[in-house]
Amino acid sequence: MTFAERGRPHWLPLALLLAAALASRFLLFGHPRSAVIDEVYFAEYLSSYLTGDFYFDIHPPLARLLIAGFAASFGCKPVPFGTPWNLEYPDQDYLVLRFLPGLVGSLLPLLGYGLFLRLFRRRRLAFFGAGLLLLDNALLVQSRFLFFDVFLLAAGFASLLCYLYHRERGGWGWLLTSAVLAGAAVSVKWVALPFVLLPVALDYLGFMLGERRLRSVLKTAVAMLAGGVSLYLLVFAVHLHLLPHSGPGNAYVSPAFQQTLEDSPYAGRDDIQPLSFFGRLVELHQAMYAANQRMGGHPYSSRWYQWPLNEKPLAYWRQGEVDIALKGNSLLWWAGSASVALLGLILALKPALWRDPVASLALLGYLANWLPFALIDRVMFIHHYLPALIFSVIALGWLVARVPWLARHAPWLLLPFALGFVAQAPQSYGLAPW
Numbered sequence: 001m002t003f004a005e006r007g008r009p010h011w012l013p014l015a016l017l018l019a020a021a022l023a024s025r026f027l028l029f030g031h032p033r034s035a036v037i038d039e040v041y042f043a044e045y046l047s048s049y050l051t052g053d054f055y056f057d058i059h060p061p062l063a064r065l066l067i068a069g070f071a072a073s074f075g076c077k078p079v080p081f082g083t084p085w086n087l088e089y090p091d092q093d094y095l096v097l098r099f100l101p102g103l104v105g106s107l108l109p110l111l112g113y114g115l116f117l118r119l120f121r122r123r124r125l126a127f128f129g130a131g132l133l134l135l136d137n138a139l140l141v142q143s144r145f146l147f148f149d150v151f152l153l154a155a156g157f158a159s160l161l162c163y164l165y166h167r168e169r170g171g172w173g174w175l176l177t178s179a180v181l182a183g184a185a186v187s188v189k190w191v192a193l194p195f196v197l198l199p200v201a202l203d204y205l206g207f208m209l210g211e212r213r214l215r216s217v218l219k220t221a222v223a224m225l226a227g228g229v230s231l232y233l234l235v236f237a238v239h240l241h242l243l244p245h246s247g248p249g250n251a252y253v254s255p256a257f258q259q260t261l262e263d264s265p266y267a268g269r270d271d272i273q274p275l276s277f278f279g280r281l282v283e284l285h286q287a288m289y290a291a292n293q294r295m296g297g298h299p300y301s302s303r304w305y306q307w308p309l310n311e312k313p314l315a316y317w318r319q320g321e322v323d324i325a326l327k328g329n330s331l332l333w334w335a336g337s338a339s340v341a342l343l344g345l346i347l348a349l350k351p352a353l354w355r356d357p358v359a360s361l362a363l364l365g366y367l368a369n370w371l372p373f374a375l376i377d378r379v380m381f382i383h384h385y386l387p388a389l390i391f392s393v394i395a396l397g398w399l400v401a402r403v404p405w406l407a408r409h410a411p412w413l414l415l416p417f418a419l420g421f422v423a424q425a426p427q428s429y430g431l432a433p434w
Helices: 012-027 041-052 062-073 092-118 125-132 137-143 149-169 173-186 192-209 214-241 248-253 277-292 302-308 330-349 351-353 356-375 384-401 404-410 410-429
Strands: 314-319 322-326
Touching: 012 092, 012 125, 012 137, 041 062, 041 092, 041 404, 062 092, 062 404, 092 137, 092 330, 092 356, 125 322, 125 384, 125 404, 125 410, 137 149, 137 277, 137 322, 137 384, 137 410, 149 173, 149 384, 173 192, 173 214, 173 410, 192 214, 192 356, 214 277, 214 302, 302 330, 302 356, 302 384, 322 410, 330 351, 330 356, 330 384, 330 410, 351 356, 356 384, 404 410
Parallel strands: none
Antiparallel strands: 314 322
């Protein structure tokens, strides 16, 4: 029986998920009062939109733009460049900066519910999948501080959900919405590029299986690239428009770029030809790529093959004997990884199952968001695994759905994962040693 068949209204599981998500993400909100790992640097960057001073960062600016706009509406004061990284916040502005990530992180389980409902068509399985997202400690920690991964996850998986609606209903509306949301995810971090390419890959797989026409594949490819690129360019146009003044980012760009900045040493000089918007965009991306490649070692960096087993957590904060660490719910991560491995084996032994849209999406989505990191030499961290983690949850849901008894009792399967969440919670909230 579904929730509705037992007399429960359709909104009840959503209300329960939202209440639990808000409670977990905002429990002890504001603790610690001191900055957590890179929070000060991110606060400095987004503060530049309040002052107009040009700055430089290795990631695209969408999430910082959103939080800066939210902070400006509350009259928050800019955080000056050069602020000590282990700052104890002098006022309550840091609560405003942490609020929007907390809110977006709280909505992820609801987005997961919608995605699982679209994939499995059963509310019990949708509640199960959303509950797993609620009970992961890494997603919890990323939602509680001034970090940006939750924006990438929300935009990326909302894009995937819109694509699934497009597969059902056709037309351009859902497809273009998917493309814009995928572009928004890439506008947070470049590692979200698989969300642009995955719909094209899924349509091409359908073409190879005789289920999609080549015309449909080309339509998806054009829409995803055009919509994604358009949103990405718009984000950078807003970014550069809001930073008209010379600032700490000058050191990363050429004199011709600086010639476009007010108060720079090169402003107004006739012997230097300013570059166009696209010229500045190309130069900025070259600098961003080079800075990414220069990122050296870090004591808590990890490699791509360590992530599926939840190895090498990332230390975020320590005070005395109390820590906050970015570490996932080990039972969930292990179960998800085992599910992906088993799903891959099943598809290898039974190629006909590639026609199963959930199985193919889970495996392709996981591989696209995990294997490319094997080719990257720069320093990486366990939070790079979070998109792949959610695809591993989809793989786990697919396996549960294949066993009727498990599918009927799917919500009860959340209990062991809840115990794993509680066991890890003291390190997630900064209440116990790591």
